Amino acid sequence: MNKLIVSLSPHAHGSDSIERNMHGVIIALLPALLASFYFFGLGSAVVCLSSVAACVFFEWAITKYILRREPTLTDGSAVITGLLLGLNLPSNLPVWIVLLGALVAIGIGKMTFGGLGCNPFNPALVGRCFLLVSFPAAMTSWPVQGQLTKHLDAETAATPLYYMKEAIKTGDVNLLSGIPDSMSLLIGNVGNGFGAGTVGEVSTLALLLGLAYMLWKKIITWHTPVSILATVFVFSSLLHWASPVYANPFQVILTGGLMLGAIFMATDYVTSPMTHKGQLIYGVAIGFLTVVIRNWGSYPEGMSFAILIMNGFTPLINHYVKPKRYGKD
Template sequence: MSSGKNERLIVSPSPHIAGDETIPKLMYAVLYALIPAAVVSILFFGLDGLRVLLLSSLFCLLVEYLIMRFMLGRSSTLADGSALITGLLLGFNLPSNLPAWMIFSGAVVAIGVAKLTFGGLGRNPFNPALVGRVFLLISFPAQMTTWPLPRFLNFSWGEDAVTGATAISVVKEGLKQGESMDSLLAKLPSLIDLILGATGGSIGEVSAIALLAGGLYLLFKKVISWHIPVSYLLTVAVITGVIWLIDPTKSASPLFHLFTGGLMLGAFFMATDYVSTPMSAKGQLVYGVGCGVLTVVIRLYGAYPEGVSFAILLMNATTPLINNSFKPARFGHQAA
């Protein structure tokens, strides 16, 4: 009991309550969503896959800690979870036999250059994991495109694995040589295997189904909205679908395009990165379509077999412009 006369009251403007969403919660939701794909990659690429994921995560955390602590003299930001996501995503984008020092240099570029030079979380114009990945791809093209083939539940360590091309580059090269689509498909794992992830490729991108499960979890948890993944995937499906309908002997089906390469990983986890993507729903749709068009153009006509990373990074660059041009749907401003 008190008369209230001498109470010291806290005064601040409304609102006086806040929701329970925090940045670490959102970041950890993304990490949970990556678990199925991580599990599949360990099932298929064994301890080598685990090694890459651990090293990449560890290096990214280390680089973030060292730079924040000793170069910028700020408090550690490891707890927000964003460096761990970048580490895991970078690892997802690497072949399972990449040497540790290359992974480390990728982490330095991802966290040090792409993220912290711009001011850290929230200020990086490009997706850090993708910048790290593309840096490695351009610097070490041979190592970055030599894919150990998956060996289901083989947990031997460091054994020289059989390597091979990814499904998407087999098709691209074969079509260039004039082979028919049917004979190319005969050389490849079945579509079911491609969807499950029993195929050569970056360790985290092979299993479309595991990535889809994680992506749906993010949608369900409202961590991401549907606009970017749906417009991205739909654009790829529609363009490759039209081309395939015109001549199915000389082109891969839209299903093949959807379930191979880095598309699922890109559409649900890379193109939806908060910081580097547009804010409004309309802007996100435009962005997703842009990613889709660029991905298909690079896949079909570019020098690289896969275009997801480049497409997303290029669209990252357009984000400020899209934000300026596509405002949120306004209330009370419709022409009657």
């Protein structure tokens, strides 16, 4: 017998669903994934595929044998967690470390809190930051581009972010002179003298294509990514104007995991604020924290930590920044 559900107006009908949006994010990640295969070859394929496979397996196993529920792998969330975790790792990372990161991302970052929709922190970043703290040497060895047939034996070098950090610490402006120009950073061609960073951060252009697709499909709104990038640009411009030891704002935006985090992880539905005003506050805070950690923290990169910190503030933002109730002035 069919049940008639009666509720008060207004009623909204749409084609949105968890599966549709998750699959849309996967499609948006494809340009960055293909760019990683182009620049890193075998290493990227091993890291990303093992990360996705491990995340899918751990979610299935935990859901079925620990939570005793029907597995929901078809929603695509485990695949996205695996892709984002893989894209946040160096292409020369041993597979056993990738598997450990996937276990932490799914087991602790997601399923401990009840699964999709319940996790307070982005699962992929939980896994990445766990690995960064546990295996700092392996997680900060950055392969040079063009070693398409190498994985564990890839040659490594320091990233542009490292030289930016060293310029601030030593006061030597000359360290910034060798950093690739903005157009090279946009495409992803950092040159043979630098490590290229994580698998997914190498090509800003590929990430921007993913952003354009998600905005076109209305999977996300512009508020979070634009507020993050605008804040980083303004803050970095002020620092560069105050002293030449700080890199110019275009180089700051186009290096490291800033774009990857702003577009694909800070916009996570579960861990980001619900209102547009809240998203702007959230984005500005992430941008500010990223610049602070990059310039004066222990790590050259600060995007992951900034997002996780603001994930913790999301419930507070949602509490104080609420939309008007329907019918109220």
